[in-house]
Amino acid sequence: MSFFFLISVAGLLVVAKFLFLVPPKLSHLPRAPLLPLLFSYLSLEPEDERIRRIILPFANEKGEPVVLVWAFGMWFVHIIDYEVGIRIAMKDKTWVRQLPPQDLLFWKFVGHQNLVFTTGEEWKKHSRVVTSVFLRQPPIQDFVSVAQRLINAMDRDPNKTVPWDKLAKRVTIDILSITVLGNDIRALDWPDSPIPSTYNRCVAGLTAPPYIFLPFLDKYFPRKGIVNDAAYLREFFMDLIKEKATNPGNDLISLMLAEPSFSEQDVLDNVSLFFVAGHETTAGALSSIIYYFATHPEQQEAARAEVCQVFTLKDSLDTNLIARMPFVFACIQEAMRMNNPSNFTLPRSNSVPTTLGKYAIPPDTLMCFSMSGVHHLEKAWERHDIYNPERFMDPNAGGTAFFGAGLRQCPARHFAMWELRTITIMLLNEYKWSLPPGSAHKDKVQNSFSFSTNLNLPKDLFVTFERLQQ
Ligand code: HEM
Numbered sequence: 001m002s003f004f005f006l007i008s009v010a011g012l013l014v015v016a017k018f019l020f021l022v023p024p025k026l027s028h029l030p031r032a033p034l035l036p037l038l039f040s041y042l043s044l045e046p047e048d049e050r051i052r053r054i055i056l057p058f059a060n061e062k063g064e065p066v067v068l069v070w071a072f073g074m075w076f077v078h079i080i081d082y083e084v085g086i087r088i089a090m091k092d093k094t095w096v097r098q099l100p101p102q103d104l105l106f107w108k109f110v111g112h113q114n115l116v117f118t119t120g121e122e123w124k125k126h127s128r129v130v131t132s133v134f135l136r137q138p139p140i141q142d143f144v145s146v147a148q149r150l151i152n153a154m155d156r157d158p159n160k161t162v163p164w165d166k167l168a169k170r171v172t173i174d175i176l177s178i179t180v181l182g183n184d185i186r187a188l189d190w191p192d193s194p195i196p197s198t199y200n201r202c203v204a205g206l207t208a209p210p211y212i213f214l215p216f217l218d219k220y221f222p223r224k225g226i227v228n229d230a231a232y233l234r235e236f237f238m239d240l241i242k243e244k245a246t247n248p249g250n251d252l253i254s255l256m257l258a259e260p261s262f263s264e265q266d267v268l269d270n271v272s273l274f275f276v277a278g279h280e281t282t283a284g285a286l287s288s289i290i291y292y293f294a295t296h297p298e299q300q301e302a303a304r305a306e307v308c309q310v311f312t313l314k315d316s317l318d319t320n321l322i323a324r325m326p327f328v329f330a331c332i333q334e335a336m337r338m339n340n341p342s343n344f345t346l347p348r349s350n351s352v353p354t355t356l357g358k359y360a361i362p363p364d365t366l367m368c369f370s371m372s373g374v375h376h377l378e379k380a381w382e383r384h385d386i387y388n389p390e391r392f393m394d395p396n397a398g399g400t401a402f403f404g405a406g407l408r409q410c411p412a413r414h415f416a417m418w419e420l421r422t423i424t425i426m427l428l429n430e431y432k433w434s435l436p437p438g439s440a441h442k443d444k445v446q447n448s449f450s451f452s453t454n455l456n457l458p459k460d461l462f463v464t465f466e467r468l469q470q
Contacts, residue, residue, distance in 0.1 A: 022068065022075055025362045029077065030058055031068040041071075044449040047343050048456050051372045055080065060378040065357030066367075071451075072213065076347055076366045077356070080373035082380060082398070084357050086405050095348040097408055098366060105218045106206045109230040110276055111269030115411065125261050130270060130411050133255040137319075138418035139179050144317050146174045147426035149188050154431075154465055161436045164463040168286040172279050173199065175419055180274050181240050182251030195236060202229035203276065212452040237271050238264070274412070280455055281341045282416050285402075287458040288339040289332050289424055291445050292387050294435050294463055299389055303328045304428045311429060322421050328428065330392035332420055336402050337375045338387055339445050343454045344368040345404045371401045372456075431465040 020034060032054050040050045055078060058067040065081035079085040099117065100106070110116070115126040150171055154162060170187040173196055177185040187196035205226035211217050241253055241264050248254035252274070256267045293300040306327045311317065347366040354361045361367070376384045380398035381391070391397050403410035410416070427433075440446050441461055448459035 020070065026068060026075060026077070026365065029066060029068045029359055030062065030064045031075075032058070032070070034070055037070055041451060044451075046447040046456070046459075047450050047454055048339065048372060048447050051343060051370070052376070055370065055373060056376055059373055060376075066359060074366060076368050077361065078344060078368050078370045078373060079356060080370050080377070081357060082374040082377065082401070085369045085374060086399060086401065091406050092350065092354065093407070094351050094354075095367070096351065098347045098349050100212070101215045103219065104206075104215045105211065105223070105226060105230070106276075108227065109202060109206055109234065110272045111234075111265070113263075113266050114269035114273040116273055116277070117269075126266070126270065127407075127411075129256060129259045129262055129266075132259075133252050134411050134415050136255065138415055139250075140318055140322070140418060140422055142178050143175060143419050143422035144426065146171055146178065146188070147423045149174065149186075150423070151426065151430055153188050155467070160466065161462050161464045163460070164290055165283070165287045165458050165461040168283040168290070169200075169280065170196070171286065171423060172282040172419075175282075176275055176278055178251070179415075180252045180271055180278075181237070182244060182249040182253060183240055195233070198229045198232055199275070202226060202233060203279075205229070206276075207452045209449075209452050234268065234272065238268055241267050241271070277410075278412055278416070280453065280457060282419060284339075284455050284457045285332075285336055285341040285416070285420055286423060287461055288341070288445065288456070289335040289420060290427070290433065290463055291435075291441060291458055291461060292335040292338060293331065293428075294433050295442075296387055297432075297434065299331055299387070300428070300432065303331050303389075303424075304432070307425050307428045311425060317422060317425065319418065322418070322425065325421075325425060326393065327389065328424060329421060330389040332417075332424060333392045333400065333402075334387055334389040337381070337400060338385075339447070339456045339458070340372040340375050340402065341456060342402075342404075343372040343456065344370040345408070369401065369405060371404070374399075374401060429468075431467055433463050433465045436462050436464045 022031060036054055037050070040054065055067055055069065058064040059080040065084040066077050066079050068075045069078045070076075096119065107117070112118075113126075115123070115130045118126050150167065153167075154160075167188070170191055173187040174185065177183055177187070177195075185193070185195045187193075191197070205211075205223060211223075241257065244251070244253045245257055245264070248257065253267060253271060256262050256270060257264075293303065303325075306325050310321060310324045345368050347368050349364055349366050350361065352363055356367075375381065377398075378384055401409075403413035403416075435441060439462065441458065445458050446460075447456045450457055
């Protein structure tokens with residue numbers, strides 16, 4: 001009995017050492033306390049709460065530029081200082097992005113021949129093509145028509161209190177389908193039709209935390225339904241790619257096909273990537289923007305006054321007109337600062353020794369740039385936890401990194417910002433809105449648990465829209 005007890009204790013100690021012990025080469029770095037972290041993960045605490053409670057005090061109270069954080073059985077260096085992150089870390093060309101394990105089912109949907117997966121010369125090819133297709137004139141009229149579809153759907157709905165987080169996801173999926181695929185799947189009108197429903201089921205399955213934590217589960221307990229969903233969507237994308245090869249349109253598939261260096265496989269894998277990278281990120285941002293307006297009626301009114309002054313003809317919305325609404329833009333940035341759509345970047349590792357602030361970092365260390373950390377630094381953002389769009393009207397406002405930074409920052413950042421600005425302006429022009437009585441979000445936005453995607457997605461956010469008197 002006691003022998004087995006001793007063996008079990010020894011076994012547990014070995015596992016704990018393997019899982020939790022800080023590697024000696026990193027023991028000089030400040031470290032987030034392990035037990036609160038584990039408790040946070042096990043209690044499914046949303047990412048933003050964990051960062052505020054456990055990580056941010058290292059920056060705001062102790063002035064540390066970095067902190068070690070345990071996740072997935074490893075210790076990651078989180079960079080929480082803007083200067084250190086932007087000026088040193090994200091520009092370092094010796095740093096290589098580390099991807100989650102290759103056997104994750106997730107990669108079956110996204111594929112390997114795309115911007116996120118490739119390295120070296122192959123990555124340069126993908127980066128050149130993808131950057132150039134996103135540099136085209138933003139498709140404002142496509143954004144406008146989806147916003148109009150949203151408005152029609154809300155007007156048809158007798159219940160003016162709508163599940164905004166869900167609508168935002170349908171808006172962004174429609175925009176992706178029109179602008180990337182050149183094929184309108186109309187998720188706003190028909191959310192239960194095969195493509196949107198398969199897509200939602202598939203992404204939920206691919207990012208389910210148990211399978212992200214333990215990727216081997218898919219090997220021993222295959223999820224046929226999810227595998228079939230991923231194959232069905234890939235086939236749908238591939239059929240469109242074949243169609244666009246002979247009948248090109250004004251969409252990103254056609255633009256990528258026009259690049260001689262890109263094969264159909266390159267196009268397919270990048271299109272799949274655009275969906276997973278561009279759908280929930282943008283929907284989360286849209287939810288937060290509408291949320292902060294709902295809880296700050298004065299700023300909502302001021303933004304609407306700006307819209308009404310500049311935007312008089314409905315069909316004339318373009319980049320010039322949108323650029324003449326700086327306060328709306330300030331409100332959008334402030335909402336994204338408060339509830340950063342993506343909390344931190346995928347990890348990088350360095351091939352040579354480096355220095356972050358006062359700390360020496362040995363080679364082969366895993367490091368993430370914490371956008372949520374730097375957007376809540378007390379020294380850069382006075383009263384960082386207060387929504388104050390005015391701070392972005394100041395040309396010397398603190399530096400932001402909503403889309404990451406450096407070589408691997410989001411290639412669709414301008415596209416996403418124009419999309420968010422267009423939808424917000426269209427809504428301000430038609431409605432005023434607030435939270436319904438008794439909303440769980442009254443005092444603070446409530447995000448869902450998003451450990452595997454690391455996004456801030458407001459959860460069950462109902463908003464009451466009221467038509468403006470014309
Ligand atoms: C508000 C909306 C968005 C946010 C906040 C956002 C945020 C980010 C961030 C932080 C990264 C960098 C990740 C890292 O460094 O590890 C990234 C990368 C990326 N994003 Fe976005 N994104 C948004 C919208 C979009 C959209 C609409 C698309 C495509 C249609 C897109 C496509 C991509 C791609 C392809 C990458 C990978 C870049 C690379 O690996 O070099 N994103 N995004």
